[in-house]
Amino acid sequence: MRNPVRYRPRAVLFDLDGTLLDTIGDLAEAANRMLAELGRPLRSQEEIHGFVGKGIPNLVRRCLTENTHAGEDEIEAAVLVFRRHYHVVNGASTRIYPGVLETIGELRAHSVKLAVVTNKAEAFTLPLLERMGIAGHFDTVVSGDTLPVKKPDPAVLHLACARLGVAAGEALMIGDSANDALAAQGAGMPVLLVTYGYSEGMPVDTIECDGLLSNALQALDHIAFA
Ligand SMILES: O=C(O)COP(=O)(O)O
Ligand SMILES: [Mg+2]
Numbered sequence: 001m002r003n004p005v006r007y008r009p010r011a012v013l014f015d016l017d018g019t020l021l022d023t024i025g026d027l028a029e030a031a032n033r034m035l036a037e038l039g040r041p042l043r044s045q046e047e048i049h050g051f052v053g054k055g056i057p058n059l060v061r062r063c064l065t066e067n068t069h070a071g072e073d074e075i076e077a078a079v080l081v082f083r084r085h086y087h088v089v090n091g092a093s094t095r096i097y098p099g100v101l102e103t104i105g106e107l108r109a110h111s112v113k114l115a116v117v118t119n120k121a122e123a124f125t126l127p128l129l130e131r132m133g134i135a136g137h138f139d140t141v142v143s144g145d146t147l148p149v150k151k152p153d154p155a156v157l158h159l160a161c162a163r164l165g166v167a168a169g170e171a172l173m174i175g176d177s178a179n180d181a182l183a184a185q186g187a188g189m190p191v192l193l194v195t196y197g198y199s200e201g202m203p204v205d206t207i208e209c210d211g212l213l214s215n216a217l218q219a220l221d222h223i224a225f226a
Pocket of ligand 2 (some may be wrong): 053
């Protein structure tokens with residue numbers, strides 16, 4: 001993009017799955033171990049890719065109900081099965097996306113505060129950040145079960161900002177889906193979306209946002225350091 005608007009954020013809030021980390025292999029593995037244990041047909045990674053974005057209970061529900069049926073009790077029990085398998089595989093095939101470490105390093109070098117705001121439950125988020133060696137870069141982490149609501153509810157972004165001591169208008173969100181975009185817009189902060197992540201089957205260029213990034217490093221084109 002030529003001459004994009006440059007923000008001067010005091011904090012950058014990052015989405016996790018599909019933005020910082022490519023986690024689809026582990027999510028699909030846990031989902032298929034769950035489906036196998038429940039005696040249900042397995043699903044392709046591509047299909048499961050479209051189910052990621054609104055947290056684990058929603059992922060499990062879609063695995064059990066898309067083109068088929070399951071009762072609420074069955075779905076509730078399946079969430080526990082998924083979590084048991086995901087604890088085992090979480091991080092095994094996860095990779096940090098290109099440009100992420102350099103971007104984080106540049107932001108930290110300019111004293112910009114950093115947070116992760118994810119819809120992934122905390123029991124998986126914190127060990128995953130540790131395992132990938134990036135936990136220490138973030139000043140705070142808000143997970144999918146930190147509050148009773150998740151993205152697209154802006155409350156999770158407000159909580160991250162409160163913990164960082166910045167106003168919502170002084171922060172910038174970087175995500176990969178409409179959940180991130182809507183949460184940011186609800187909180188009154190600009191949002192950049194990466195084009196390589198998971199957007200629940202929605203073409204990312206159809207989601208209203210303040211800029212698209214094909215590599216995380218392009219976020220720096222939208223930022224002016226004081
Ligand atoms: O857990 C999910 O479904 C998505 O997590 P994310 O908010 O980090 O993309
Ligand atoms: Mg995401």
